[in-house]
Amino acid sequence: MRRKITARRKTTASLGLSAALVAATFVATGLAPSAAAEPRSDSGATSKALASPGLLDAMERDLGLSPAAARERLADERQAVKTERAARKAAGSAYAGSWFDAESGKLTVALTGRQAAGEVRDAGADVEIVKHSAATLDAAKKRVDKLKAPDNVASWRVDAKANRLVVDVVRGHRADNDVSTFLRKARATAGAPVQVGTVPAGPSTFAAGTVGGDPYYTGNVRCSIGFSVQGGFVTAGHCGKAGAGVRGWDNSTIGTFQGSSFPDNDYAWVSVGNGWWTVPVVLGWGTIPDRLVKGSSEMPVGTSICRSGSTTKWHCGNLLAKNETVNYSDGTIVHQLTKTSVCAEGGDSGGSFISGDQAQGVTSGGWGNCSSGGETWFQPVNEILQRYGLRLHTA
Template sequence: TVHRVEATGAAVRTVEHTARELDTAKSRIDRLDAPSGVSSWHVDPAAGTVVVNVVRGERADNDVCRFLSRARAAGPVTVRTVASAPSTFAAGTVGGDPYYTGNVRCSIGFSVHGGFITAGHCGQPGAGVRGWDGSYIGTFQGSSFPDNDYAWVSVGSGWWTVPVVLGWGTVSDQLVRGSGEAPVGASVCRSGSTTHWHCGRVLAKNETVNYSQGAVHQMTKTSVCAEPGDSGGSFISGDQAQGVTSGGWGNCSSGGETWFQPVNEILGRYGLTLHTA
């Protein structure tokens, strides 16, 4: 058969490993647990090998070395270097970013381990949540409104939690380092998906707010403006998380006042831990 092909004028090169052998080797490697320093692997039939891509700078990592040793035992392997590790095109749960529940748009408050906290009036337990890009984030696990105005959403599907609040270009994005409570008179800023970044002062604490749906207790009043869609977004003082946006009056053109539900009450209610930098 080789002679017949050569007779046509084509160059013939025999390979050491058949396609079946290479596919079998890759299947064996697929069953291994790969460390993060290993980016990917595939069969290169022209080269007669399984190419394993390793992140630059990770080649000497002990876990990578062990993986490569086991991979070579499975069949012919060639190691190549890539610039960085792969990631999905989902995103982190960043304070102030929008999310969607049905036809409702609200804003992420703060990342917690396992998800994020937000306003209770934005969704009921069991409601699905989509991110800014329309992809599925997770599900409301707990929600209370009225009486309270808080909720938390579990995160999955390639999304992850990030200890950051968006500055929307007005200021740099803010790292969250704790949840120390700011006193009355302190400066406080809010991040939300409608009006982005605005600041003011803490005016009062433990205020009962009487919405048309019913009273909400233990709220903090601020001189910061907000508008529809900002609900659930982050109130932060310095690098300390303060609470999630509930409601208010006025707008960011003429001014107004806004209340937030204190973050530490939400964490305590659901047994959550704030994701901090």
């Protein structure tokens, strides 16, 4: 969202939305389910146009890629989005998930039978034959979602590559009685294979004090804008409840939370007025040029993704998993989040996850920091658009 022009601060046509996790005297938790609004086509853009020097520098810093390797990966990932759409349609009920392999630059689609394998390969994907369909595993996860999780069970998800459910437990706590009980119930309830993994720490939402940067405020809470929509912007639900007033960086009134869902989901939208307006931009913080938003095509697991936030600015990583249920450290559970290897810190809540010029989601929470590393979850943007009947503001 673009700021008002005042004597204290000026904006240009390229200035865009910044993202920040909640900043406040309280720490909230949450994730959210994803649905899909129809994404806008992005066929006119090229990987060359997206590969700005700043983005290439960020991918070298965070992913260890040379500029040439980063350009090649961006082109491969763009093709993988198109391939995934065609392959999933060809697979039908045999579809069991997909993932992108950065080394080969190819998308693999898992199938429960060979009948559609030829059509899927014709679409440009590699094929792997597995036992359980995506529909079967998604249903199994929904049954596990009904269980009450103890603190040291961090999250659970469907892992398409492993063709099973994966439950992540905080390291050193697998033998705890309550954790063992949860795992036993999960295996009995799922009706599908369950694998146990470990994570260094439990997740939490990223809260921080009301310090400088590019925030918006509601009460004592500081958060960042996610993406402009027609009439306002979307952000994280734990940033404020419906009806709460929102102030800008200069403490002037922006608008009001028109809808908010947390816990279970972690999304919200805020109306904009009072001399404020929206633009289809994500702030690059001087690391890269501000990013124009041209659509919301969802990227496959395994592709690269970047995040903008007012505390830690611009960082990149990999998309690790989708439809993950997260159990935040205060016991709040959020469903259908997307997991990434991108770091984040307090004050980054609600901020933008973007791939190229395609909006992906708003920051919910995670663990770790941008000094030693960590993982972060976001609420997919298409679900938010569908839930509130919003239209993404695109360039």
